[in-house]
Amino acid sequence: MTRERDTAHPIHELLRRRWSPRAFADRPVEREKLLSVLEAARWAPSSNNEQPWHFVVARRERPEEYARLLGCLVEKNQTWAKAAPVLMLSLASTVFSRNGKPNRHALHDVGQAVALLTLQATALGLYVHQMAGFSVDAARQTYNLPETVEPVAGIALGYLGDPDLLPEDLRQREVVLSARKPVGEFVYGEAWGRRAEWVR
Numbered sequence: 001m002t003r004e005r006d007t008a009h010p011i012h013e014l015l016r017r018r019w020s021p022r023a024f025a026d027r028p029v030e031r032e033k034l035l036s037v038l039e040a041a042r043w044a045p046s047s048n049n050e051q052p053w054h055f056v057v058a059r060r061e062r063p064e065e066y067a068r069l070l071g072c073l074v075e076k077n078q079t080w081a082k083a084a085p086v087l088m089l090s091l092a093s094t095v096f097s098r099n100g101k102p103n104r105h106a107l108h109d110v111g112q113a114v115a116l117l118t119l120q121a122t123a124l125g126l127y128v129h130q131m132a133g134f135s136v137d138a139a140r141q142t143y144n145l146p147e148t149v150e151p152v153a154g155i156a157l158g159y160l161g162d163p164d165l166l167p168e169d170l171r172q173r174e175v176v177l178s179a180r181k182p183v184g185e186f187v188y189g190e191a192w193g194r195r196a197e198w199v200r
């Protein structure tokens, strides 16, 4: 089931195809594909080329590691994410390696790496669902994170599954693609909140 968005202006079909499912197929992600997805993250731009991203990656083939990562997610996310063959946690080094000063773009850069990872996944027929719903404390403890490393987001990765296997409330959300604000609502010209006149 490939679904595409109706966009107001033309965008790349990879972007039109991407969405965040909760139903994942019982099919492993090939090691080569997983490596390509992470390679895409590797080539993200970043402030000072600091590359502040890190990923804990848990594959179902290694049940103990998988259970550790699943256990960091909030219960609601666990109900569907437990079907994904790969779970990840993105992490940000929040200080520059060369001088230990705060890197205020670290979270931005990690998000950007995940965006590239997501598009590479889409190109390979895979789907990504990111999650804010995890316990930061559990992540810190489970992975013994240093102070200067911030857990950012959970990530479920896999092939699309059957929405009918989801609990009813999630199934209903699965069948409707999410909407977006129009471009004119978030692009400004002269000042904050002042719509750029060239945007229609």
Ligand SMILES: Cc1cc2nc3c(=O)[nH]c(=O)nc-3n(C[C@H](O)[C@H](O)[C@H](O)COP(=O)(O)O)c2cc1C
Pocket: 018, 019, 020, 021, 077, 129, 130, 131, 132, 133, 134, 153, 178
């Ligand atoms: C950083 C981030 C955190 C998110 N957290 C959750 C989450 O905890 N649980 C969940 O079910 N979806 C989560 N989502 C998915 C969003 O709800 C989803 O991306 C949004 O509704 C747009 O839908 P789409 O990705 O299908 O276009 C998250 C997405 C992002 C980018």
